Amino acid sequence: MFMKPPTAPLLAFVQQHRIALAKTAFIFLAMWCLLTPAPAASGYTQHGSAGTFTYQNDQHHNLQLPLKQTKVHLEITGDTVHSRVSQTFFNDRAANLEALYRFPLPDNATVTDMMMRVGKRIIRGEVQEKVAAQKTYEAAKSSGRRTSLLEQKVQNLFETRVANIQPGEEVTITFSYLAPLARTDNRYELVFPTVFGRRYHMQHSLENDAGESHYTLHPMDNTAEAPLVHPPLVAENANQHFVTLTATIEGIPAADILSPSHDIFVDQYGDRRFAIELSPVDNLPNRDFVLQIEPFIDEEPQLSLVQSQGHDGVHGMLTVYPPLEDVLGEERTPKDLVFLIDTSGSMDGQPLAQAKQGLKACLAMLNPRDRFNIVRFSSDYSSYTNTYDNADGAGLDGANTYIDGLASGGGTELQIALSHVLDLPESPERVKMVVVLTDGDVGNETNLLALVHQRLGNARLFSFGIGSAPNEHLLNRISEQGQGVANFLRANEDIGQVVAGFMETVNTPVLTDVTIDMTDLAGNPIELDTIYPGKIPDLFLGRPLRLLFTHHQALNGHIAVGGYLNGRWVQYDYAVQQGRSSRLPGLEKLIGAAQVKDLTAAYVTADYDTRPAIREQIVAIGLQYQLVTQFTSRVAVEERLEKQADGSLVSVRVPVMRRANALPATATNDFNMLLLACLLIAIAVPVSVLQHVFNR
Amino acid sequence: MQHTDPTAAVAPSTYRLGNLLASRWFPIGLVFASLLIAVRPVYHLTVRTVSQWQAERLWRERPRDQQLVFSGDPVAWLRHTASGLDTLVLLDGSEENLNRFPCWSMAGALPGQRGLKIILGHRDAHFRELGQIGHGDTLDLQTHSAAMRYVVDNIEIIDKENLGDHLMAAQDRNAVVLVTCYPFTYTGPAPQRYLIWLSPQNEPLV
Numbered sequence: 001m002f003m004k005p006p007t008a009p010l011l012a013f014v015q016q017h018r019i020a021l022a023k024t025a026f027i028f029l030a031m032w033c034l035l036t037p038a039p040a041a042s043g044y045t046q047h048g049s050a051g052t053f054t055y056q057n058d059q060h061h062n063l064q065l066p067l068k069q070t071k072v073h074l075e076i077t078g079d080t081v082h083s084r085v086s087q088t089f090f091n092d093r094a095a096n097l098e099a100l101y102r103f104p105l106p107d108n109a110t111v112t113d114m115m116m117r118v119g120k121r122i123i124r125g126e127v128q129e130k131v132a133a134q135k136t137y138e139a140a141k142s143s144g145r146r147t148s149l150l151e152q153k154v155q156n157l158f159e160t161r162v163a164n165i166q167p168g169e170e171v172t173i174t175f176s177y178l179a180p181l182a183r184t185d186n187r188y189e190l191v192f193p194t195v196f197g198r199r200y201h202m203q204h205s206l207e208n209d210a211g212e213s214h215y216t217l218h219p220m221d222n223t224a225e226a227p228l229v230h231p232p233l234v235a236e237n238a239n240q241h242f243v244t245l246t247a248t249i250e251g252i253p254a255a256d257i258l259s260p261s262h263d264i265f266v267d268q269y270g271d272r273r274f275a276i277e278l279s280p281v282d283n284l285p286n287r288d289f290v291l292q293i294e295p296f297i298d299e300e301p302q303l304s305l306v307q308s309q310g311h312d313g314v315h316g317m318l319t320v321y322p323p324l325e326d327v328l329g330e331e332r333t334p335k336d337l338v339f340l341i342d343t344s345g346s347m348d349g350q351p352l353a354q355a356k357q358g359l360k361a362c363l364a365m366l367n368p369r370d371r372f373n374i375v376r377f378s379s380d381y382s383s384y385t386n387t388y389d390n391a392d393g394a395g396l397d398g399a400n401t402y403i404d405g406l407a408s409g410g411g412t413e414l415q416i417a418l419s420h421v422l423d424l425p426e427s428p429e430r431v432k433m434v435v436v437l438t439d440g441d442v443g444n445e446t447n448l449l450a451l452v453h454q455r456l457g458n459a460r461l462f463s464f465g466i467g468s469a470p471n472e473h474l475l476n477r478i479s480e481q482g483q484g485v486a487n488f489l490r491a492n493e494d495i496g497q498v499v500a501g502f503m504e505t506v507n508t509p510v511l512t513d514v515t516i517d518m519t520d521l522a523g524n525p526i527e528l529d530t531i532y533p534g535k536i537p538d539l540f541l542g543r544p545l546r547l548l549f550t551h552h553q554a555l556n557g558h559i560a561v562g563g564y565l566n567g568r569w570v571q572y573d574y575a576v577q578q579g580r581s582s583r584l585p586g587l588e589k590l591i592g593a594a595q596v597k598d599l600t601a602a603y604v605t606a607d608y609d610t611r612p613a614i615r616e617q618i619v620a621i622g623l624q625y626q627l628v629t630q631f632t633s634r635v636a637v638e639e640r641l642e643k644q645a646d647g648s649l650v651s652v653r654v655p656v657m658r659r660a661n662a663l664p665a666t667a668t669n670d671f672n673m674l675l676l677a678c679l680l681i682a683i684a685v686p687v688s689v690l691q692h693v694f695n696r
Numbered sequence: 697m698q699h700t701d702p703t704a705a706v707a708p709s710t711y712r713l714g715n716l717l718a719s720r721w722f723p724i725g726l727v728f729a730s731l732l733i734a735v736r737p738v739y740h741l742t743v744r745t746v747s748q749w750q751a752e753r754l755w756r757e758r759p760r761d762q763q764l765v766f767s768g769d770p771v772a773w774l775r776h777t778a779s780g781l782d783t784l785v786l787l788d789g790s791e792e793n794l795n796r797f798p799c800w801s802m803a804g805a806l807p808g809q810r811g812l813k814i815i816l817g818h819r820d821a822h823f824r825e826l827g828q829i830g831h832g833d834t835l836d837l838q839t840h841s842a843a844m845r846y847v848v849d850n851i852e853i854i855d856k857e858n859l860g861d862h863l864m865a866a867q868d869r870n871a872v873v874l875v876t877c878y879p880f881t882y883t884g885p886a887p888q889r890y891l892i893w894l895s896p897q898n899e900p901l902v
Contacts, residue, residue, distance in 0.1 A: 346827070350830075668737075668740060668795070668818055668820060668821065669737075670736070670737035670740050670741065670820070671737070671820060671883075672883060672884065673733050673734065673736060673737045674734060674737045674738075676730070676733050677730035677731070677733045677734040677737075678730070679730075680726045680727070680729055680730035680733070681726070681727060681730045683726055684722075684723040684724075684726035684727050684730070685723070687717060687722060687723045687726070688723040690717075691717075691718060691720070691723070694718075
């Protein structure tokens, strides 16, 4: 009789279930795939004097180096400001110093370029691919070089550290940054800080009184042991430092340009082009420079177009301010609001109380025609009603009772709850809005973003950050992905005020399905080469719509901005007559940054096979435009000019990078390793048992 | 009756996989591999537990009059009664030291010096309790020279890439910052850091 080989049933089993086995193996593999951390903004605000260069003396007091000269050039194009600042300091000490330069930047500013000259040394910031940057840093560290240290990328502060400043040596720091131009009440306003190093000037008067006392200078920080004296402003005749400030305005149809703070000269070159200069008799660095630009308000809808001729085509920026104000009185579109409230253990106590209070305030401000639902989630989720309840007396009373009954406990499984909420029905005559109230203590960010991306439909997602340390990064990202806005309820804030602001945003008429059509002078449609953001976002009241584009030639003709406003189609037409385009280097960087933003969003939702390709694109753009992205970082590279035997100068590159980022990881991998070990044993045991069964 | 070879219809790769699964050595190999993998975490856990036993003695017998401190020396004792955080702090945040206790980072100011003081700890070991500390809580930090009471005045979560910059930009020269990974329950290298900023309460305890 034929003897079955003992392995045959096992083989048959394997063959029959090979797909299931492969899937299981893949799941095990996938479990170990690590999620890539995302780049982000930590809101850091710096207050204080502008442009300081400080060092520490033997008593650890921070002292300032004297500033000799400040040159500022502001390029205002459309609604961005490209500022180039150059400051020269002087080491008037007898010692070799290490000093720290800091300059407060406006919100959302991006440093685009920096260069520093210390005697013969030139130090440049350079963007490299993250791994390459890390290698550069390690190489410099292992060879023991730490001659200078360069930091950037703290959100609102530009900081650079320089070592080995010889006595009598001059340090010139030149850097440029891009920032949006603030617009309030139909007026643009720009503030540039010019109160540089005024505490230094106090030193002169002190020296006059007290003679040689170098180290009796007053410390800069008010926490020092030495008594604090408020520095007096320097007398005008004793001033040694002057400010040179020039500005150009391009692409704004300005009716009036004025400075309430300083005397300025304004020259006009054509319709939308102006040059501004600070009057030489008013250049004392004793107050901030304020510039106000009033555009023609009869040119509604307002539109500003800036184009720059680059080597690879025309880069442009189009900003539209649709006149939504005139529809404010119209009846508002009824809404379906779903509140998703976090009742996990981390919300215990004050945060949950805050969330409940915020939720009640939101409900109280609903219109009678609106409908709502409340979904609580922790490890599981449950909802107030199955679909929606009317926001009238009975519905609200029931909801308030429901809210009072909420208690905290359990984990934070936002994903399943969010998925349920996004699947709730949408009705065509109502706007569906999801409001998440959470402290955001969740780890699976990428999955949440992908979920919102896939399931959002026509709904909008808003969020309220609750508690002492909400995960602002996550909330901002999912709200952006959800075409909404993130709000934060902080411990000391007036909840009513925050909620009122939020409800105003929610009630604002919104221009949806926005389209932009361009035609040339003869009426033929123009198809732009690329446009960012790829999906034109909806327009909230009073907020500008900004589009960046590239095209092979300058635009000339008509632009039509259209969209649905409360279900009604509206269109605004605008004529563009700009034959000339100039070169504005900042614009490419803005386009690069927009490209990176779009690609990063695509990266988050892409599957694993396409991610490397997107990553490469992001790195390429980061390197091309010198932008700090998720996959590129900035290293400081020092170029030292060395004199050769034949007398020629050669620049030697000395790479260095930051110090404190070398802090070690603050978690062990122990848990994962133990899990893996258990997993292997969990495989080994059934295999062994199966072998035993089949062999018998 | 016609017999067919049961292995004939099987693809070679499937056959090899079957052979592997049927091999006596396969489960033994798996168990052996799991033991190898478990050695490191078990060693870490042992070191941590043993260190915990020794903590009080190390702190009691710390050298009082030495001029120089070395990496791994006990430099402080950190206590927050409500959350149960009660631990020795070693100097220098090397991986080896961090495995034993939270560490006083050399990237910041040293004990007794002016400047930002940075204390690092594992989120899954000694600094597990950091999540329970809230605004306004007080922590006791005892160093060789002084015992100070600190108040939590800010809690932040920032991306790990920004940590260095963020700490460098700190203005308060008397602050102490406790740093650990965030989110607390995250598998793999966590993308963020959890920062608790402490500022001294005015009167020293002693």
